[in-house]
Amino acid sequence: MRSSLQAVDDPAAEAALRALEAAAAQVSALSTQALSNRDRLTLISRVETVVRMLPAAGLEWIAQLQEQWSNTEFPANNLVDTLADSLRITPAEARARWHAADDLAHHVGMTGEAVAPLLSETAAAQRAGAIAPAHVKIIRDVMHHLPVTVDAATRAEAEVMLAGHARELRPDQLRKVADKLEALINPDGTFTDADRARRRAFTMGRQGPDLMSKCTVVADPELRAYLEAIFAKFAKPGLLNPEDPAPLTDGDPDEVVAQRDTRSAPQRQHDAIKAVLRDGIASGRLGQHRGLPVTVVLSMTLQELEDAVAQTTATGSAVEISGPAVATGGGAMISIGDAVRLASHAHHYLAVFDRHDGRPLYLGRAKRIASADQRIVLHARDIGCTFPGCTKPGYLCQVHHRTDWAAGGSTDADQLTFVCEPHHQQVGTHSTGWGTSPAAPGARDAGRTRWIPPVHIDPARRPRVNKYHHPGEYFAPTTEPVYRKPS
Known part of the structure; x- marks a missing residue:
């Protein structure tokens, strides 16, 4: 029994591994029905x-x-x-x-x-x-x-x-x-600032089926002091209540408004943090990240938006927008209703898709670095890293020329792709490097980036496509086999 086709060059180590594998197989196959x-x-x-x-x-x-x-x-x-x-x-x-x-x-x-x-x-x-x-x-x-x-x-x-x-x-x-x-x-219980610094942490858990995420915070005294100030101001009953037609955002709520607020204290604190973060992003003071202002980037097709509007229902004074969740540039899924509300603050990004105003999506060889508009297009098309099996979202990706710049590749939106930094470093023409190419028009993966593995991973070098960020494509009908036997 061999656990791998690879062998260790050292004869003693190889013999020991063979003995271990054989012994494991023998023990696993023991008949123990007659044992006490x-x-x-x-x-x-x-x-x-x-x-x-x-x-x-x-x-x-x-x-x-x-x-x-x-x-x-x-x-x-x-x-x-x-x-x-x-x-x-x-x-x-x-x-x-x-x-x-x-x-x-x-x-x-x-x-x-x-x-x-x-x-x-x-x-x-x-x-x-x-x-x-x-x-x-x-x-x-x-x-x-x-x-x-x-x-x-x-x-x-x-x-x-x-x-x-x-x-x-x-x-x-x-x-x-x-x-x-x-x-x-x-x-x-004496601890120093160095001890506290070792323990500080913020862990954001996975999204559940309801799109909610459980976060765990180990806050140092400074962060706690900031949170206390935020909660004292914005977590009061009646303030920032999303159930109010026009939520109060400042001042002291009167008794009627406060009594109408049915949120628990943890819910009010949650809404207070969200309001402060939203204000910080909207302020524009957070600078840029990978060529774009720090903001929420959403990937939504026109069909998804039209379907959501078609399914809009009014309940009293509230409007409910229903439809499938859409992805953010960080990899999170957000309800279509929240996406529409967020998009109302980002018309300058939506304009890239619904207006032809000469914004440079095709730069040819005139410029090597992708423009901000091109990154927006990649957020919509790729959503995240295109390397096979990678789950990194667009926020954590670099822009890669599918035909390498050194080999004459152009800086055009349809010739660029998202790749996270670790996988970007694996691209190359050397013996251990991965190759990239765009899938040809009419192919089952048209528009996607095909990755060609090095020989030591796949001797046939069969192209691979990452479908993680486009789960609907896992079940898309196709007449082309996923893998072909080498000829």
């Missing part, structure tokens, strides 16, 4: 030990990859993307393994000497298969959360103690021990 439950539990326990040992070896190899990294060896020029693409894991998981290797793998010192892992006792327990990933996470979280004022000797003692308990306790039990330990080491 005691034997089954023993089997599960011993396999669990082996499963726990293997990640430790992987972290050692990741650390060696990082220390001997070369930007010319792999298509992606960074370790995170290379791991994610090769192992088919998320970049977040690849980054987590990279950071874990910093704590749990051996490193090479400035003079070439071997340096023990930062959390040496935890690393040893992991290599022995004595602790699970949940144990490792608890220990790493505690060690990174300790104040910077804790001396090295105390840190080392704490890590040894936690690793020892991890060999005997379940993760939930170890978590309680860790809480007690933190209280003993830092009984007064």
Whole structure:
């Protein structure tokens, strides 16, 4: 049994991998119907030990990859993307393994000497298969959360103690021990500005089926002070109430207006933050990002807009606009009603599509850098990165010449495409580079960017198209096969 067609050049390493793969296949095929439950539990326990040992070896190899990294060896020029693409894991998981290797793998010192892992006792327990990933996470979280004022000797003692308990306790039990330990080491809860700076974070979760997103904030004292001032002003009952025909935006609401406001305090705070952000974007003081003013860019077809208007219904004094959600330049989906309201503040962008006023979408060889109008066209056509499988939205993309500028490509809207920065760096005519070309008119992918993989990824170099930002095309009927056998 082979897990991959690739072989390791070193004979000893290749033999060890073959033995591991063969043993895994043999154990997986065991017939256990005749075993007792005691034997089954023993089997599960011993396999669990082996499963726990293997990640430790992987972290050692990741650390060696990082220390001997070369930007010319792999298509992606960074370790995170290379791991994610090769192992088919998320970049977040690849980054987590990279950071874990910093704590749990051996490193090479400035003079070439071997340096023990930062959390040496935890690393040893992991290599022995004595602790699970949940144990490792608890220990790493505690060690990174300790104040910077804790001396090295105390840190080392704490890590040894936690690793020892991890060999005997379940993760939930170890978590309680860790809480007690933190209280003993830092009984007064004293933290410095450096400690607080390490913990500051804003995490925006995925959109749910209702298009809502759950966000988690760890606010430093300064951000909290700003939020308190905003809430004191704009989160009062009756202010910025979206259910009012003409929401009050300033001053103190009278008692009637305040009592009419049925929003909860969290809902009022949400609306206050939205109003401040909207005002900041509308002010024009945020400058530009990739050639465009910082604003919300929406990708909507004329047919979608007409359908939404046709389905508009009036309920009392309110008007409801219904239709499918549309995409923003950041990759979020927004209801068609909200999109129409946002578009009312951006007629200068809509003019690119509904007026022919001579704005330069075709520059030929006169200019290499795409214009702002061309980026708007790409937001509408590509929506996000066109590299196969990439989910990066248009806000995070650069403009790429589908026929390379150095090879005579022109800076015309129909010859440009969106590519995120990491994938832009993989384009080239060298042996590990990806090629790009526009799909010919009449082809099933007409208008899309075709990516031609290097030989080491696909010897036949069959073109690939990213349909992630155009999900309707996944099910589009076609008479052309997705993949052809090489002739």
